[in-house]
Each structure stands twice: as C-alpha cells, then as structure tokens.
Amino acid sequence: MIQVLFSLFALLAVIGALAMVLNVRNTIAAALSLVVTMISLGGIFVLLEAHLVAVIQIMVYAGAIVVVFLFVVMLLNLRRDVFGPSGQRLTKALGAVAGVWLVYRLLVLLEGRLPATQPLPDGFGGYRDVGMALFTDFLLPFEVTSLLLLAAIVGAIVLAKRRLD
C-alpha cells in the first residue's frame, strides 16, 4: 500500500516537473505544475515519516512561494507568450544531454551503496522531535535564518521599489 502511494506520488512529481520545464506557452500553467510537484513531494515526506516537514513543505512552498510566482506573472501581464521556438538548438541539446548524464552518473554512484534503513524511534519526525533538535542543537543556525530573512526583505523592497526622485 505504501509502495503504491509512493509510486503514485513519485509519478505525479516527475510529471509535474516535466510539465513545468516543457511548457513554453503558459507561465501560469508552469507554476501550477510546480504546485503539483510540491504537493506530491509533501505526500512523499509523509511516507518517509517526516510529518512536520511535510506540513511546512505544503504551507510554505505550495502556499507561499508559488503564490509569489503567480503574483509576479500576473503583475507583469505575461499571458501572451513572447518566446518563440529557440534558435539555440545546441544549448537545448547540451542541456538535455547534461541532464541524462547527471541521472546516469547518480544511478551508477548509488548502486548498492546506500545503507539499510534503520528502525525508527517513537515520535520520529513529529513537531516535538524536530522542535527539540531545532531549539537545542541548531539554535544558532535558527537564529541566523532570521538575519537572512531580514536581509531578503530589505533587499526585495530596495530592488522592487520605484525610484522616488
């Protein structure tokens, strides 16, 4: 049953990713394909016992990040497609070859080298487990992310605002 669900989510994730990359007509449809991938990955996180991460994945990625993408696409009014077929066939061919080569190397590298899955302790991946690690062992990185977010907010406003003069 879990295997069936995993295969279903994996298939959906790959289809969504391919639909996003191959859709040259409609940027909004590409963003919605990305949502399919994000939600499928959330389901896979649940199957891998990472419950808190799955919830955050769906809330932050599918709920916030893709909405920002859609907002910008609609703000720029990109309904019509301004991109005809690319003249640079060499670039596309190189990109495709590089991708296939990447997957092939990964498969060769991983063949039979992954360790066996360990048995899980109780409450693994829940809010208590993750929260205890986050606020004890990883307290300093957690605090540093607040600085990063502050810098990102200031940077985004400075970049996107209109000149006042």
Added chain:
Amino acid sequence: MDLAHQAVLLSGVLFAIGTVGALVRRNIIVILMSIELMLNAVNLAFVAFSRIWAHVDGQIFVLMVIVVAAAEVAVGLGIVIALFRNRESINVEDASLLKW
C-alpha cells in the same frame, strides 16, 4: 527496494529535470522555478537520508533550505520586476549586459 532508497533516486531525477530547465529555458521566471525544483530535490534527499539513518538532523536542514528558498524567491522576483521595468522583457537573452 527500500522506500527511502527509491526516494534518493527520485530526488536525483527531479534535480536533473530542474537542471535541464534552468539551462534550456529563456523565461527568467521559469528558470527561477527550476531552481526551486532543484532545491526541492535536495530537500527530498535530505528527508530520505534522515529516514535511512533514523536521525532527525536532516529534517532541520530541510527547514533551513526552505528558508533560503523563500529568501531567494523574494530577492529573485524583485530582480525580475526591476529587470522588467528597465527592459520590458523577461527573456534572459535581453539581459546580456554582463555577458562576455
């Protein structure tokens, strides 16, 4: 084959798709979305290895990666808007001032 091992392979496939998207597409918004896809693939690998070793640290890294992804989207889309205001285009080939 183990579920977590399959997840590692899936993350490799998704990362490759994201790489191809970032290399091939010319729409800068789709390039940013491809980068998001690559970050998501890395997240999946972190969660899979966290499951393999039954250790929660990998999931903390996922949270950090999500924070970085959010910051990257905010700044990246700010750059896209500034670029569109100057060039009236989101084609990356129209923004080749720094290209040698």
